[in-house]
Amino acid sequence: MKRLLVLFLMVLVLAVGFAFKAIMVTDTGGLGDKSFNDGTWAGIQKAAKELGIEAKVIMSNEQSDYIPNLTKAAQEVLKEKDGGIVFAVGFMMQDALEKVARQFPTVYFAGIDIAFEKELPNVINFLFKEQESAFLVGYIAAAMTRTGKVGFVGGIPIPPVERFRYGYEAGIKAYMDLKGKKITVIRGYTNEFSDPKKGKDLANSQFSQGVDIIFAAAGACGNGVIEAAKERSEKLAGKGYENIKNYALSGKPLYYAIGVDVDQDYMAPGIVLTSAMKGIDTAGYYGVMWAYKGQFKGGLKVLGLKENGVRTSEMKYTKEIIEKLAPGVLKELEYLKGLIIEGKIVVPDSEEALKAFTVKGVRLPR
The missing domain is CATH 3.40.50.2300 (Response regulator)
Structure with a gap:
């Protein structure tokens, strides 16, 4: 009985101690657009709820916010014991995401509607047909x-x-x-x-x-x-x-x-x-899941009718x-x-x- 109690407490400590964070940086449309940002966030929230992890949003009021917001998100993820993933939402964030992702090579990123000329191993880029x-x-x-x-x-x-x-x-x-x-x-x-x-x-x-x-x-x-x-x-x-x-x-x-x-x-x-x-919710969901489960693989993913994207x-x-x-x-x-x-x-x-x-x-x- 005592041995079972010790095992239970060890499992409880491990569960409580697991720290993984998913952070979404919006474009200037922000949450409440009932469209692009809200759709991506819905997918991230779904994954976070299933996994029991923290998800948060950092709002961008203007394009000059992109780099500092992505940097802040990456720094937050680095502080987590088990890491996390940062989402950049929207084509307008392409240059900012590439710059910040290169500065934080150990942080996972996902870019929605973003593609680089040269793929980065720590970034999944989602494009849609x-x-x-x-x-x-x-x-x-x-x-x-x-x-x-x-x-x-x-x-x-x-x-x-x-x-x-x-x-x-x-x-x-x-x-x-x-x-x-x-x-x-x-x-x-x-x-x-x-x-x-x-x-x-x-x-x-x-x-x-x-x-x-x-x-x-x-x-x-x-x-x-x-x-x-x-x-x-x-x-x-x-x-x-x-x-x-x-x-x-x-x-x-x-x-x-x-x-x-x-x-x-x-x-x-x-x-x-x-x-x-378009499957922005799907991209948000799987981006979190892959990062959390150790299945993250950087590169470009293009989704159309055939992929139900x-x-x-x-x-x-x-x-x-x-x-x-x-x-x-x-x-x-x-x-x-x-x-x-x-x-x-x-x-x-x-x-x-x-x-x-x-x-x-x-x-x-x-």
């Missing part, structure tokens, strides 16, 4: 527009934002190729990620030009796009999901938004048609609306998704590839 999920939502937008004009609102035109745009426009081009429908895309950029008012103003400008659906890849600025679509639609249909749904099912036109990064459909039920999601939302509030107003489009979408996974359709990730993109050889199932 945003263009693949954006292709799917672009196809839906093309099928659902009543005016023949759809919009795109980007934040800063950095590579991940532009990959969203390329995919979105490719999905629209695919619909035009397959259906012979003429659709115009109106583009605009807020040139930042943290001001919803700028997103709302730009969305209202596009709506006033005849656009009826806008895809926002603009961080917290995209929240303003959703708000603009909601306000305009509620003036027509009345407030509340049931009013929106019934108005749409009656065949009357509304204004719609498309969410990004995470499932944003809940933010305006019936008005956010779908969301082009990007996807669309389940369209909980809009599936019935889409099926009624664009019959067969969701079935077509599944078929096209399969062709992308098989490599038979390669969604463009550059302007040049977008200009050359066509699916005229594809035959949709009857």
Whole structure:
């Protein structure tokens, strides 16, 4: 009995004494963006809860905060008996992450939407094929527009934002190729990620030009796009999901938004048609798990539809609306998704590839 008690106390001491910390340094969008930062943090929190470890956030108010915040996070991790991992969230942190990671070679780092010219052994870089999920939502937008004009609102035109745009426009081009429908895309950029008012103003400008659906890849600025679509639609249909749904099912036109990064459909039920999601939560989760379990391996990981690294939302509030107003489009979408996974359709990730993109050889199932 005494021996069992000693063993129990030893196990208890080891458990209590284990110290591992996961720290996320946000970009300037910060927590509460309901998008990029929140999505990554959700994955980190999930892993931390399962493992019983500490997770914390260091907020960046401006780009000059990136290096000092990453440095502070690395220093905190070094103090932990069992180490930890530091996350840098967003392409804008690329140079800062590379500099700090070189200064702390024994600390694990994970970069979201970040890639280096030369990989570092202590950094996992996660990139996503945003263009693949954006292709799917672009196809839906093309099928659902009543005016023949759809919009795109980007934040800063950095590579991940532009990959969203390329995919979105490719999905629209695919619909035009397959259906012979003429659709115009109106583009605009807020040139930042943290001001919803700028997103709302730009969305209202596009709506006033005849656009009826806008895809926002603009961080917290995209929240303003959703708000603009909601306000305009509620003036027509009345407030509340049931009013929106019934108005749409009656065949009357509304204004719609498309969410990004995470499932944003809940933010305006019936008005956010779908969301082009990327596995930032998955990256956050596995980054922590691999570091904690000794399975960390630095290098680049690129995640697309095939790896379930990007996807669309389940369209909980809009599936019935889409099926009624664009019959067969969701079935077509599944078929096209399969062709992308098989490599038979390669969604463009550059302007040049977008200009050359066509699916005229594809035959949709009857």
